[in-house]
Structure formats: structure tokens, C-alpha cells
Amino acid sequence: MYHLFQLTPRHKLYLFGKTLFLLLLVQGLFLTQSTPGITKTKIYIYAAASTRNAVDELIKQFPKQDNVQVSAVYGATSALARQIIDGAPATLFLSANKAWMQEVIDAALITKHKNAFSNRLVIISSKKYDTGVNITSATDITKYIKMDRIAVAEISAVPAGIYSKQAMKNLKIWDQLKNKLAQSANVRAALALVERGETPLGIVYQTDAKASPYVKLKWRIPNNVHAKIQYPLGIHKNVQDVDAANKLYNFFTSPQGLEIFSNFGFEPD
Numbered sequence: 623m624y625h626l627f628q629l630t631p632r633h634k635l636y637l638f639g640k641t642l643f644l645l646l647l648v649q650g651l652f653l654t655q656s657t658p659g660i661t662k663t664k665i666y667i668y669a670a671a672s673t674r675n676a677v678d679e680l681i682k683q684f685p686k687q688d689n690v691q692v693s694a695v696y697g698a699t700s701a702l703a704r705q706i707i708d709g710a711p712a713t714l715f716l717s718a719n720k721a722w723m724q725e726v727i728d729a730a731l732i733t734k735h736k737n738a739f740s741n742r743l744v745i746i747s748s749k750k751y752d753t754g755v756n757i758t759s760a761t762d763i764t765k766y767i768k769m770d771r772i773a774v775a776e777i778s779a780v781p782a783g784i785y786s787k788q789a790m791k792n793l794k795i796w797d798q799l800k801n802k803l804a805q806s807a808n809v810r811a812a813l814a815l816v817e818r819g820e821t822p823l824g825i826v827y828q829t830d831a832k833a834s835p836y837v838k839l840k841w842r843i844p845n846n847v848h849a850k851i852q853y854p855l856g857i858h859k860n861v862q863d864v865d866a867a868n869k870l871y872n873f874f875t876s877p878q879g880l881e882i883f884s885n886f887g888f889e890p891d
Contacts, residue, residue, distance in 0.1 A: 667681075680879060699780065713858055717854050719785075737855075738883075742828045746831050783809075809830055855871065
């Protein structure tokens with residue numbers, strides 16, 4: 623007499639698991655053989671905080687390339703330079719002044735560089751304090767500050783702060799304002815202080831004033847009272863795809879690239 627072998631639930635679960643494993647194994651082998659590996663080249667632009675809006679737009683308009691992904695990292699130029707020197711994976715470095723670009727060049731990390739465009743300093747006011755604020759000279763700045771503070775980027779290392787200090791000294795208002803500075807980690811943080819009404823006035827770049835609907839541009843600081851505000855662009859020596867990096871590098875100063883930056887308030891170098 624023949625006896626039928628009855629599978630217990632445990633045996634059934636075991637056989638199901640073995641079958642599923644074999645099916646997945648076969649599928650994996652098939653996909654491995656039939657689908658070539660696709661890896662994306664990642665391009666990182668380490669860019670000064672003041673260029674955020676323009677660089678975001680430039681990335682959108684940069685002609686798409688197969689398997690190339692472009693991303694941006696923003697911050698104070700001084701912080702970005704230190705990160706790159708410490709090994710951050712930058713492909714391009716867009717600095718807000720020549721001194722910090724030189725630091726990275728001196729570390730033997732830049733293969734080539736050029737000045738991309740320029741900017742200028744302006745005095746802005748919060749809309750909260752806008753009524754009746756009329757600035758036509760440096761002395762007007764001290765008049766409106768009184769017991770308040772003026773927002774600036776950090777004056778010892780951040781380019782916007784360095785330029786601001788130079789301007790205040792040459793405008794002969796440094797002694798009146800040096801103890802009334804609300805210093806921030808970068809120029810966009812200084813802009814935010816004015817936007818929120820935490821300070822009545824601030825010194826930022828012209829491009830920052832143009833980018834914010836919450837502040838009013840009150841006075842353009844003369845260009846001859848501080849070093850020229852130039853934005854050098856450099857290519858890092860350690861890049862995954864030299865051709866892709868060069869295309870983006872050249873796109874920055876192409877007619878289309880310069881038009882993008884001009885739309886955000888930057889000026890030709």
C-alpha cells in the first residue's frame with residue numbers, strides 16, 4: 623500500500639522560500655548579464671553664498687549631459703576654501719574674492735582659474751524701518767544707526783565683511799560703527815537680519831538686495847573705497863570627468879552664462 627507523503631506547514635514554507643530564492647537568483651543573474659552598469663558623474667560647484675540664486679539658475683540652464691549630475695554647495699567663501707583644502711569633493715570653486723581662491727591655488731588644488739564677474743556693496747534697510755530713511759552719503763549711515771546695529775558679514779574672513787570694513791574705514795565711519803556691527807557667518811545671513819527687522823540697516827552685495835523682496839536698496843557704496851569685488855572661478859585638479867567639468871567651467875562665462883548672472887545683478891568683470 624502506498625502512503626501519500628503529507629507536507630507539513632513547515633515543509634511548505636521551506637519549499638516556498640527555496641523556490642523564491644532560486645527565482646530571485648536567476649532574475650539577478652539575468653539582470654547582471656543584460657543591463658550594463660550605469661554610474662553618474664557628479665559635479666559639485668562650491669560657490670559663495672551670494673551667488674546662490676544665479677548658480678541655481680545656471681545649473682537649470684546648463685545643457686544636460688548623459689550620466690552627469692550637477693549640484694551646488696553654498697557657504698561663506700572662507701569656509702568653502704577651508705573645506706576644499708581639507709579634501710571636500712569640489713569640482714569647481716566659485717569664490718567671492720581673489721585671496722581665498724589664492725589659498726586653494728597655493729595648496730596646489732586648482733588646475734586653471736579665471737575672473738567670472740564682479741559685484742558691488744550697497745546699504746539696505748528693512749521695510750520695517752524704510753519710512754523716512756534717505757541715505758545719500760556715509761554720514762547718513764551713522765545718523766540712522768544711532769543706538770542700533772548694522773548687519774554685516776563677519777569682517778575678518780568673509781569677503782563681504784572684509785570689503786565692508788575696508789569701505790567703512792575709507793568712508794571715515796569705522797570708528798563710529800565698529801562697536802555696532804551685527805556680524806554674520808555669511809552675507810546671506812546678514813541679509814536675513816535686515817529682512818527680519820533685527821537691524822535697521824545692513825551692508826550686503828547689490829545682488830543680495832536685488833534677490834530679496836523684504837529689503838530696500840538705500841545707497842550704492844562707491845567702488846573706489848574698497849578692493850574690487852571679483853568672483854574667480856577655478857577647476858579642482860581631482861575631477862571625475864575633465865570634459866564635463868570644462869564644459870561647465872566654460873558655460874559660466876559664455877554669453878548665456880553671463881546673461882544669467884547679469885539678470886541677478888552681477889556685473890561683467
